[in-house]
Amino acid sequence: MRWKQVSKAELENFIGPNLHKYLRKFDKFEQRNGRDALTWHWPAFFFAFPWLLYRKMYRWAVVAIIVWPIPYVGLLASFAFGLSGNYLYYKYCNKRIPKVIQKAGPVDPEIELRGRGGETDGCLGVSWHL
Numbered sequence: 848m849r850w851k852q853v854s855k856a857e858l859e860n861f862i863g864p865n866l867h868k869y870l871r872k873f874d875k876f877e878q879r880n881g882r883d884a885l886t887w888h889w890p891a892f893f894f895a896f897p898w899l900l901y902r903k904m905y906r907w908a909v910v911a912i913i914v915w916p917i918p919y920v921g922l923l924a925s926f927a928f929g930l931s932g933n934y935l936y937y938k939y940c941n942k943r944i945p946k947v948i949q950k951a952g953p954v955d956p957e958i959e960l961r962g963r964g965g966e967t968d969g970c971l972g973v974s975w976h977l
Contacts, residue, residue, distance in 0.1 A: 853944045860957050861944050861964030872933040873940075884934040891932025892925055898932065903964070904939050940964075 858873070859866050872886050890898040896915065899908035911928065915921040928935075944960065951959040 853941055857944050857948070857956075857960060858940060860960035861940060861947070863961075863964070869933065869936065873937050876934060876937050884937075885930045886933045888929055888932035891935075892929025895925060895928040895932075899928075902936055902939070904935065907935060 855870070858870070862869055875886065876884050888898075895911040896908055899905070899911055911924065914924045943964065947959055947963045948956045
């Protein structure tokens with residue numbers, strides 16, 4: 848199955864070890880053409896800011912860190928990220944992967960996708976898995 852312009856192999860290289868979890872959600876989004884795109888994502892609910900950084904969605908991470916300390920708004924934002932985290936990542940992958948492949952140039956796109964996608968390494972190169 849293809850996700851818009853993105854193949855399963857490209858997703859596999861970009862997402863990394865948790866691919867199987869995301870593919871089920873991405874299939875659902877594809878079947879519904881983005882409608883009813885709410886699915887639950889526990890890490891995005893409890894740890895929106897670190898999860899967004901972990902998945903390299905830096906713009907959303909800035910939004911999360913700004914709204915989190917605001918009373919009531921932070922709680923609403925936690926629910927919003929919990930409900931839309933998978934869909935945000937789906938949209939991010941569909942937007943980012945073609946750009947990475949286009950910019951790869953002479954570099955093997957597979958290597959470039961692994962480097963630009965996936966997970967952010969934690970302190971001292973230790974990867975934390977959510």
